[in-house]
Amino acid sequence: MSKPSFAAWRETVASAVAIGATALLVACGGGGGDAAPDAAATTPATATTYTQGVISGFGSVIVGGVRFDDSSATVADDDGNVRSRSDLRLGMMVEIDAGQVNRAAASALARRIRWGSEIVGPVGSVDEASSTVQVLGQTVLVTTSTVFDDSLSGGLAALEPGQVVEVHGILDPANGRVVATRIEAENAAAVYKLRGAIDNLDTTARTFTINGELISYAGLPAAMVPPGLTKGQIVRVLLQTGQVDGVWVATGLRGGLRLPEARREAHVEGVITVFTSVRSFEINGLLVDASQASFPDGSAGITLGSRVEVEGTVDNGTLVATKVEVEERRDMGHRQMELHGAMGDLDTAGKTFALRGVTVWYGGQVQFRDGSEATLANGRQVEVKGVLGSDRTRLDARRIEFK
Numbered sequence: 336m337s338k339p340s341f342a343a344w345r346e347t348v349a350s351a352v353a354i355g356a357t358a359l360l361v362a363c364g365g366g367g368g369d370a371a372p373d374a375a376a377t378t379p380a381t382a383t384t385y386t387q388g389v390i391s392g393f394g395s396v397i398v399g400g401v402r403f404d405d406s407s408a409t410v411a412d413d414d415g416n417v418r419s420r421s422d423l424r425l426g427m428m429v430e431i432d433a434g435q436v437n438r439a440a441a442s443a444l445a446r447r448i449r450w451g452s453e454i455v456g457p458v459g460s461v462d463e464a465s466s467t468v469q470v471l472g473q474t475v476l477v478t479t480s481t482v483f484d485d486s487l488s489g490g491l492a493a494l495e496p497g498q499v500v501e502v503h504g505i506l507d508p509a510n511g512r513v514v515a516t517r518i519e520a521e522n523a524a525a526v527y528k529l530r531g532a533i534d535n536l537d538t539t540a541r542t543f544t545i546n547g548e549l550i551s552y553a554g555l556p557a558a559m560v561p562p563g564l565t566k567g568q569i570v571r572v573l574l575q576t577g578q579v580d581g582v583w584v585a586t587g588l589r590g591g592l593r594l595p596e597a598r599r600e601a602h603v604e605g606v607i608t609v610f611t612s613v614r615s616f617e618i619n620g621l622l623v624d625a626s627q628a629s630f631p632d633g634s635a636g637i638t639l640g641s642r643v644e645v646e647g648t649v650d651n652g653t654l655v656a657t658k659v660e661v662e663e664r665r666d667m668g669h670r671q672m673e674l675h676g677a678m679g680d681l682d683t684a685g686k687t688f689a690l691r692g693v694t695v696w697y698g699g700q701v702q703f704r705d706g707s708e709a710t711l712a713n714g715r716q717v718e719v720k721g722v723l724g725s726d727r728t729r730l731d732a733r734r735i736e737f738k
Contacts, residue, residue, distance in 0.1 A: 382432035382446040385595040385649065387619070388604035389480075389516045390427045393691040394675020396445065399602045399644065401429055403445040411573070413451025413593075423450065425672060425693060426482030426517030427503050436600065451593075453513045454502040455521055455528040456574075458494050467512075468494055471529055471624040474512040475502055480670040483727040484519035485694060490727040492635065499524050505569060506591075506619070508532040508569070509640040511546050514606065521540050527574040527583070530591045536566050543583070550574070552585040561590050569620060591621040594652070601649045603712040604662065610639035618645055628656035636661035672730055674719045675738075681713050688713075689727070694729040695719055706737035 350561055364610035366445060388398045395402040410418045429450045433443040456471025466477045467493060477491055487493040503517040508531065531545035539551040552573060561570065573587035613634040614626045623645055635660060637643065645658040682687040686698035686709065697708065716738040724731040
């Protein structure tokens with residue numbers, strides 16, 4: 336890829352950057368902080384637990400097997416914009432600040448929920464054999480637990496080169512990829528977005544690469560650039576939707592680590608990004624001290640790039656683990672999902688109905704409780720447990736309980 340002549344296009348992009356600079360300073364956390372500095376990003380004083388993981392159900396928001404009552408929670412995206420609870424979707428990675436978890440009921444009252452995606456950009460090549468897709472030049476791994484928006488029926492087969500999508504997931508810099516937890520169409524995107532590790536940093540030309548994609552931050556004012564950029568640093572960058580001479584033009588840039596404040600309890604799901612030993616490693620950039628932890632799945636799977644769940648407490652910026660589980664071994668690639676609510680759009684011929692914005696198929700082997708298939712009706716309150724169907728957009732019910 337040829338090196339750009341910045342003088343040729345800097346004037347073109349400068350006006351766009353200048354117009355949006357004030358707004359982007361707020362949206363991107365000013366000088367590059369890891370969290371947007373608005374009221375929505377301030378941890379409520381009543382929050383005593385922190386959870387980072389994938390939404391696996393609704394009725395309350397279900398993450399890591401805990402039902403979080405979101406009725407009074409503030410919801411925000413990773414730019415700090417206040418959002419609605421209805422914006423939350425299956426498969427999104429979220430951070431939840433909540434009150435004390437009731438272990439017997441596996442429930443807690445959420446105070447703040449924040450969500451953010453890893454990539455917004457165009458689809459490149461699709462490799463169904465390796466279950467990967469290139470998005471904005473990044474390798475995205477699709478697993479059996481990756482949820483696709485219902486407009487992308489067919490999963491990977493529904494993706495076409497040039498189509499713009501949003502990828503929610505877990506950044507895996509050790510393997511140069513994102514493990515997708517949700518993919519949805521985003522054809523109306525006004526900006527592209529990318530979170531990843533800096534490489535090939537040139538502070539004179541003000542460029543760097545993320546997994547081979549050349550990005551220029553030459554048009555950004557100094558106040559919008561995190562101080563002391565270094566190779567390997569995780570950043571979040573907003574981009575113009577068109578390249579200039581093969582270069583992506585940054586319109587916003589900030590630190591990309593999502594780290595919790597001190598909590599008495601924490602539950603974090605992610606990928607081991609730095610590995611020293613099974614007793615000391617980093618997950619999503621957070622240092623983990625596992626010297627006193629239990630390993631229900633054994634410690635052999637605790638390696639660089641492994642997807643794990645860690646429970647413990649946060650102390651002085653370190654997650655002191657009490658338990659470390661290997662995600663792949665425990666789920667065997669199939670994450671159980673759960674939905675609670677009122678049925679709608681019942682189709683007895685196709686054996687489907689809608690629940691919390693998700694299509695549920697009950698044509699397989701389903702265990703019914705407190706009712707039967709004949710009891711299904713629009714408006715009925717039900718609890719559904721199941722797994723993603725083969726097209727990755729619907730939930731194949733395994734149990735339906737009437738409420």
